[in-house]
Every structure is written in structure tokens, then in C-alpha cells.
Amino acid sequence: MLIVQKYGGTSVGNLERIKNVAKRVAKAKEEGNDIVVVVSAMSGETNKLIEYANYFSKTPSKRDMDLLLSSGERVSAALLSIALNEMGYPTIAMTGRQAGIVTDSSHTTARIEKINTKPMEDELKSKKIVVVAGFQGINKDGSVTTLGRGGSDLSAVAIAGALKADKCEIYSDVDGVYTTDPRIEPKAKKLDKISYEEMLELASLGAKVLQNRSVELAKKLGVIIEAKSSFNENSGTIITKEEDIMEKPVVSGIALDKNQARVSLRGVEDRPGIAAEIFKALAKENINVDMIVQTIGHDGKTNLDFTVPQNELERAKTVMKEFKNEYELVEYEPNVSKVSIVGVGMKSHSGVASKAFETLAKENINIEMISTSEIKISMIIDEDKSEIAVRALHSAYDLDK
Amino acid sequence: MLIVQKYGGTSVGNLERIKNVAKRVAKAKEEGNDIVVVVSAMSGETNKLIEYANYFSKTPSKRDMDLLLSSGERVSAALLSIALNEMGYPTIAMTGRQAGIVTDSSHTTARIEKINTKPMEDELKSKKIVVVAGFQGINKDGSVTTLGRGGSDLSAVAIAGALKADKCEIYSDVDGVYTTDPRIEPKAKKLDKISYEEMLELASLGAKVLQNRSVELAKKLGVIIEAKSSFNENSGTIITKEEDIMEKPVVSGIALDKNQARVSLRGVEDRPGIAAEIFKALAKENINVDMIVQTIGHDGKTNLDFTVPQNELERAKTVMKEFKNEYELVEYEPNVSKVSIVGVGMKSHSGVASKAFETLAKENINIEMISTSEIKISMIIDEDKSEIAVRALHSAYDLDK
Numbered sequence: 001m002l003i004v005q006k007y008g009g010t011s012v013g014n015l016e017r018i019k020n021v022a023k024r025v026a027k028a029k030e031e032g033n034d035i036v037v038v039v040s041a042m043s044g045e046t047n048k049l050i051e052y053a054n055y056f057s058k059t060p061s062k063r064d065m066d067l068l069l070s071s072g073e074r075v076s077a078a079l080l081s082i083a084l085n086e087m088g089y090p091t092i093a094m095t096g097r098q099a100g101i102v103t104d105s106s107h108t109t110a111r112i113e114k115i116n117t118k119p120m121e122d123e124l125k126s127k128k129i130v131v132v133a134g135f136q137g138i139n140k141d142g143s144v145t146t147l148g149r150g151g152s153d154l155s156a157v158a159i160a161g162a163l164k165a166d167k168c169e170i171y172s173d174v175d176g177v178y179t180t181d182p183r184i185e186p187k188a189k190k191l192d193k194i195s196y197e198e199m200l201e202l203a204s205l206g207a208k209v210l211q212n213r214s215v216e217l218a219k220k221l222g223v224i225i226e227a228k229s230s231f232n233e234n235s236g237t238i239i240t241k242e243e244d245i246m247e248k249p250v251v252s253g254i255a256l257d258k259n260q261a262r263v264s265l266r267g268v269e270d271r272p273g274i275a276a277e278i279f280k281a282l283a284k285e286n287i288n289v290d291m292i293v294q295t296i297g298h299d300g301k302t303n304l305d306f307t308v309p310q311n312e313l314e315r316a317k318t319v320m321k322e323f324k325n326e327y328e329l330v331e332y333e334p335n336v337s338k339v340s341i342v343g344v345g346m347k348s349h350s351g352v353a354s355k356a357f358e359t360l361a362k363e364n365i366n367i368e369m370i371s372t373s374e375i376k377i378s379m380i381i382d383e384d385k386s387e388i389a390v391r392a393l394h395s396a397y398d399l400d401k
Numbered sequence: 402m403l404i405v406q407k408y409g410g411t412s413v414g415n416l417e418r419i420k421n422v423a424k425r426v427a428k429a430k431e432e433g434n435d436i437v438v439v440v441s442a443m444s445g446e447t448n449k450l451i452e453y454a455n456y457f458s459k460t461p462s463k464r465d466m467d468l469l470l471s472s473g474e475r476v477s478a479a480l481l482s483i484a485l486n487e488m489g490y491p492t493i494a495m496t497g498r499q500a501g502i503v504t505d506s507s508h509t510t511a512r513i514e515k516i517n518t519k520p521m522e523d524e525l526k527s528k529k530i531v532v533v534a535g536f537q538g539i540n541k542d543g544s545v546t547t548l549g550r551g552g553s554d555l556s557a558v559a560i561a562g563a564l565k566a567d568k569c570e571i572y573s574d575v576d577g578v579y580t581t582d583p584r585i586e587p588k589a590k591k592l593d594k595i596s597y598e599e600m601l602e603l604a605s606l607g608a609k610v611l612q613n614r615s616v617e618l619a620k621k622l623g624v625i626i627e628a629k630s631s632f633n634e635n636s637g638t639i640i641t642k643e644e645d646i647m648e649k650p651v652v653s654g655i656a657l658d659k660n661q662a663r664v665s666l667r668g669v670e671d672r673p674g675i676a677a678e679i680f681k682a683l684a685k686e687n688i689n690v691d692m693i694v695q696t697i698g699h700d701g702k703t704n705l706d707f708t709v710p711q712n713e714l715e716r717a718k719t720v721m722k723e724f725k726n727e728y729e730l731v732e733y734e735p736n737v738s739k740v741s742i743v744g745v746g747m748k749s750h751s752g753v754a755s756k757a758f759e760t761l762a763k764e765n766i767n768i769e770m771i772s773t774s775e776i777k778i779s780m781i782i783d784e785d786k787s788e789i790a791v792r793a794l795h796s797a798y799d800l801d802k
Contacts, residue, residue: 068476083458
């Protein structure tokens with residue numbers, strides 16, 4: 001098998017941990033696999049370098065930041081290569097450039113345009129372990145670029161896709177994807193498999209295992225991901241195509257986002273374009289609107305509800321003042337939570353939503369807003385009741401079985 | 402003027418010092434010059450990375466070491482570029498590769514083969530300050546290489562040569578080149594100018610301002626160097642062609658090397674090849690023989706004296722045992738010093754050597770070995786008397802005037 005392994009910042013967080021990673025890589029090699037390892041910077045390094053830059057400027061040039069930040073992954077790659085060599089495994093350490101990763105020129109948030117796989121393929125043919133500095137590439141002018149937060153995951157997925165690897169293993173400090181946050185519901189279970197689509201919903205809802213860009217790319221390239229921990233031998237969670245998941249549970253997981261504040265406009269004049277104007281004004285102030293619910297109007301008036309991150313509420317209030325002639329009343333609720341139910345099985349099962357509403361009603365929890373997609377139901381509720389809601393829903397959908 | 406400035410590890414040793422460097426660069430730019438700045442890694446960084454590597458292996462691969470060690474200069478270059486930008490100066494930060502520095506493939510001790518100057522020239526034309534990560538380049542396969550100790554000086558000199566810069570300013574924590582070590586002789590004076598040849602002798606004798614490889618390259622390329630401090634506004638020392646120095650002092654400086662041990666072989670059989678055999682055996686053990694003196698033999702016997710660094714004396718003794726049938730007597734003196742007088746003026750002046758011998762005789766200092774070159778006289782003396790010797794010679798040649 002050809003396996004691409006990616007180790008995150010905590011997995012290579014100190015020299016001892018890098019040695020531990022070397023042992024894992026060696027084990028996979030001994031099992032007869034060809035291995036490409038992608039590494040992040042040692043945890044803390046990137047933040048240290050950002051602090052350094054901010055000493056000089058609050059708005060450093062993005063091109064300079066890329067040169068600065070790309071250094072951390074080079075260090076990890078070189079050290080892992082040295083550790084593997086010492087254990088008797090021939091390796092080749094590569095920067096993003098040497099691994100053939102070509103990106104566009106959006107410094108600090110570059111997109112991978114193509115990967116010239118020949119250098120990696122040649123080294124794999126000569127049975128070397130290829131160690132690649134993640135998070136980075138070069139643009140067509142030869143400038144160093146970086147891929148943004150979670151960029152090393154992206155590097156790994158893109159390399160796995162380009163090399164047609166059998167699997168892309170993403171190592172971090174968590175065991176995999178859980179049915180819900182085990183700190184809220186200790187009965188949470190690790191999922192063996194989950195579809196790209198579900199993972200995307202869970203990631204956007206705050207599951208920190210993988211970022212959306214990597215999952216989207218994996219889906220596009222058909223890369224099978226296994227998310228697992230580098231600190232134990234537990235099996236992880238496979239993220240793959242829906243078709244490859246035999247047993248499709250109706251609900252795969254419950255997610256909770258506590259960082260929500262609600263804005264409710266009552267008696268908004270029901271004319272075309274009013275919502276567009278309001279949300280354009282919010283976007284201009286870089287306010288990230290999450291859920292939006294508009295009820296059908298009557299008497300030429302409608303109600304418009306939406307949520308924003310809690311620390312952006314004050315700025316949202318300022319924007320709302322600009323529109324004060326457009327509505328009769330505005331209400332702000334600074335502390336609400338979004339609880340979401342995710343599952344591909346929903347598509348073919350009815351009654352999933354009604355079970356959620358019933359469950360919350362039984363717990364005497366009021367639902368303030370509802371928003372649904374094909375594989376997700378999100379509800380805004382009072383923050384104080386949010387953990388009770390998660391546990392009740394987790395049990396209602398039999399996720400603890 | 403086109404000026405290449407190089408700032409060493411202590412000059413960029415922390416964020417405040419980098420800001421200070423930015424101010425110096427800005428000042429030179431404001432004076433109407435085009436500027437290329439070459440920077441070392443922040444002091445301590447390279448040693449830290451070497452320690453990291455040694456945690457895994459005592460013999461890490463040199464290719465991996467180059468990838469590892471080249472990261473430090475990238476950080477400095479990016480930070481200096483950010484600092485200059487913030488002050489309103491457009492910059493372009495470049496790695497060794499981006500600056501067009503192509504080396505051979507001798508990882509960790511690569512030699513610069515050529516510099517593709519176009520990228521730097523283009524940026525200079527658009528009036529940007531070019532900031533280059535020193536110490537590094539790439540070989541023709543695209544692998545990262547480093548130039549060895551003092552490598553950033555080499556980068557700067559090579560860039561100055563390739564761009565035909567008017568001057569290459571090398572900044573460190575010392576003011577320039579002195580007539581002797583001011584810690585030994587407080588009356589030591591900073592030299593305004595010195596020839597490449599004298600600098601080479603002084604550097605090989607322990608003056609730490611510049612390493613020989615950089616001076617040799619400057620001589621070859623005709624690059625005028627100014628060695629100066631980044632911590633004050635004092636003028637430094639110009640290192641240039643002998644012809645460009647109007648007033649040639651007979652003696653430019655006195656150097657002292659206290660790290661010498663003497664080996665004396667008496668009654669060595671005077672046959673061809675014996676010296677070659679002995680020094681080959683020492684070289685095989687990586688013992689760095691410095692001065693060698695052989696006196697004319699009589700009765701088929703000769704005396705052979707040489708010096709080695711003090712910490713290599715024990716190994717030299719072991720080698721001498723292999724040759725015990727080749728000599729009658731061996732003496733070891735573990736603590737001797739080499740005092741040297743350097744000056745291009747010596748070539749056209751007689752009596753320089755005799756004045757040295759006279760001066761030491763007056764101080765009752767016995768000379769154990771003498772070795773001379775066209776512009777240098779070196780003498781081995783008792784270590785206890787070495788500082789007295791330096792002060793006496795400094796005064797005898799009027800260097801304190």
C-alpha cells in the first residue's frame with residue numbers, strides 16, 4: 001500500500017514526540033508499505049513566529065509572513081528525516097517546493113494548483129521514505145506560499161490524491177470523530193466511518209479533527225482519510241464516500257456551538273432586497289452571519305432572525321442602527337447555542353426532525369430558530385440548556401448504543 | 402552607490418536589535434543608496450537546531466542538516482523585511498534560492514558556483530530594498546545547501562561581487578580590525594584600511610572579524626569590504642587591494658594564538674620522506690599541524706619541530722609513538738603561544754624581523770621557533786610571556802601612535 005501520513009503540531013510538539021512519530025512511520029514501513037510523511041511545525045512555533053512579526057507590524061506583508069511561517073515545517077521535516085535515518089531507514093526530506101507543490105499567489109491562504117509528483121515518485125521507487133514539510137508550496141514565480149490554517153492537512157490530502165495513495169492518515173491528539181463531544185456526553189462513541197458530507201457538516205459545526213478545506217479536497221480527489229491519534233494505537237475514523245459506508249446510521253453525530261448570539265428583527269418591511277441590504281452591510285463589517293431564518297410576512301411585514309458569533313454582536317448592533325427605519329423592533333439575545341444533528345441517513349428517513357423537537361420539548365427546552373439541510377438539522381436554544389439538549393438528543397438517536 | 406550590507410547573528414540577536422538594523426538600513430537608503438541586506442540567523446538559533454539534530458543522531462545526514470539550518474536565516478530575512486515595510490520602505494525578502502545563489506552539492510560546506518543576479522537586479526531597479534537570507538543556496542538539483550561557518554559573510558561578498566556593488570559592509574559586534582587584541586593591549590588602534598593579504602594572515606591567526614573564505618573571495622572578486630559594528634556609529638575597517646592603500650605601514654598588526662602545543666623531535670634520521678610520513682600520520686588522525694620548522698641536519702640526523710592545537714597534543718603523542726624508531730628523543734611542551742607580526746610593508750623593508758627578535762630579547766623572552774612568510778613573522782614563545790610580548794612588539798612598531 002502507498003500511505004500518506006500527516007502528523008500535526010502536537011504530534012511533533014517536542015523532540016521525544018518526533019522520535020515517537022519516527023517509530024510509527026518505521027512500523028508502517030516495516031509492514032511493507034510505501035510511505036510519504038507530511039509534518040506540521042512543532043506546536044507553538046507558528047504562534048511564536050506570528051508574535052515576532054507582530055512586534056514589528058500589525059499588518060506584515062503576506063509574502064513576508066509566508067517566508068517566515070514556512071520555516072517551522074522545514075525544521076520538523078528535517079528532524080524527522082534525521083530520526084528515521086538514525087533508525088536505519090533511508091529518507092528524503094523535501095520542502096513544499098521540492099515535493100512539487102505549486103500554488104496560486106494568494107499568500108497565507110494559497111490554493112494548491114498542481115503537484116509535480118515525479119520527484120516524490122522517483123524517491124518512492126528507490127524505497128525511500130519521503131518526508132515533506134506541510135503547509136507550503138511555491139507559486140509560479142517561485143515565491144514561497146503557505147496554505148492557511150490546517151494547511152498541512154491540505155498538503156497531505158493533495159499529495160495522497162496526486163500519488164493515488166491508498167489512504168491518507170491524519171494524526172493528531174484526538175482518536176477520531178465522535179458522535180458528540182465526550183466532554184459533554186461521556187457516553188459518546190467514536191465513529192468507525194463517516195461520509196465526507198457528514199464530516200463537512202460536523203467540521204463546520206466545530207468538530208476540530210479536520211478542517212473543511214481538507215475534507216472538501218479529499219471528497220473531490222476521492223482520497224480516503226483516516227483520522228487517528230499519534231498518542232495511542234487505537235483505530236481512528238475513516239472518512240470516505242457515502243457509497244462506501246455499508247451501514248448508514250440515520251444520525252451520525254450531535255454537534256454543539258456555544259458561540260452564538262441572536263438578532264431578531266420584528267416588523268421588517270416586506271419588500272424585495274431588504275434582507276440583501278442588511279446582510280451586505282453586515283458582511284462589509286466582516287461580521288460572520290451563521291443561521292438566517294425569515295418567516296412568511298403578513299400585512300406587508302415580516303420577521304427576520306439571524307445569529308452571529310458572540311464577540312461580533314456589538315458590531316452587529318451598530319449596523320442594525322443604520323436600518324432602524326426598516327423594522328419596528330429589534331431584540332438581541334447575547335448567549336444562545338446551536339445544537340445540530342448530522343446524518344446522511346436523514347435523507348431517506350422521515351421523522352428525524354420531529355424526534356428532535358419532541359426530545360427537546362420533553363426536556364422543556366424552547367427552540368428559538370430552526371434551520372435544516374439535506375443531512376443536518378440545526379436548532380438555536382438557550383445556552384444554559386445546551387448540554388442537556390446534547391445528551392438528550394444523543395440518547396434519543398441511540399448514539400450511545 | 403550600490404551597497405551590500407551583512408548583519409551577523411548578534412546584530413539580529415533579538416527583535417529590538419532587528420529593529421535597530423532596520424533603522425540602519427533605512428538610513429543608508431535615505432542617503433540615496435541602493436541596498437541589498439544579507440542576514441544571518443538570530444544568534445543561538447543555529448546552535449539550538451544543531452542540538453535538536455544531535456538529540457536524534459550524532460551523524461545526521463548533511464542534506465537534512467542543510468534543510469534544518471537554512472530555516473534560521475529565512476526567519477531573520479522575513480522579520481527584517483516586515484520591520485522595513487512598517488517603516489515605509491518597500492522591500493523584497495529572498496531565500497538563497499530566490500536570490501539566485503547556486504552552489505555545488507557539498508552539503509553543509511557548499512561553494513557558490515554562480516549567482517543569477519536578474520531577480521535581485523529587477524527588484525533594485527524598482528527601488529526595493531532586497532533582503533536576502535544568508536548562508537544558503539541551492540544546488541543544481543534544487544536541494545537546499547548551506548555554506549558552512551561564516552557562510553552569511555560569503556553570501557554577502559559573493560552577491561556584492563556579482564552585482565558589482567560599490568561596497569560590502571559586514572556588520573558584527575566589533576568595530577573593525579585592530580592593531581592587536583585590545584583586551585591584551587588597551588592602546589590597540591583600529592585600522593582604517595588593511596589589505597586582503599594582511600586580513601587573511603590576521604584571520605588565520607585568530608582575528609575573528611572575518612573568516613578567510615570571505616576575504617579570499619573578496620580578493621578574487623575585487624569586493625571592497627568594510628567591517629564595522631552594528632551597535633555604534635564608528636567607522637570601521639576597509640579591507641581592500643594593497644594598491645588602494647596609500648600609506649602602507651610596515652607592520653599593521655600583532656596577533657596572538659595561545660592555543661599551541663609544541664612537539665620537538667631530536668635526532669631524526671635525515672632521509673627523504675620521513676617528514677612526509679610523520680605529517681601524513683598526523684593528518685590521518687585529523688590533527689591540525691600549524692607551524693613546522695626543520696633545521697639543517699648533520700651526521701645524518703636532523704631536528705623537527707612543529708605545533709598543534711593544545712587539545713590535540715595527546716593524540717599527537719600517540720602518533721609519535723608509532724615513529725619511536727625514527728628519532729632519538731621527543732619533547733612535548735603543552736603550553737606555548739604563537740605571536741605574529743603582520744604587514745605588507747615588510748616586503749620592502751628590511752630589519753623588521755631583527756627588531757622583533759631584539760624586542761623579545763630585551764624582555765628576556767626566549768624564541769623557540771620562528772617561521773616567516775612574505776608579510777608575516779610568527780614566533781613560538783612561552784605562554785606565560787605571551788601578553789608581555791604582544792605589548793612590547795605593539796610599542797616597538799609604533800602601533801600605538
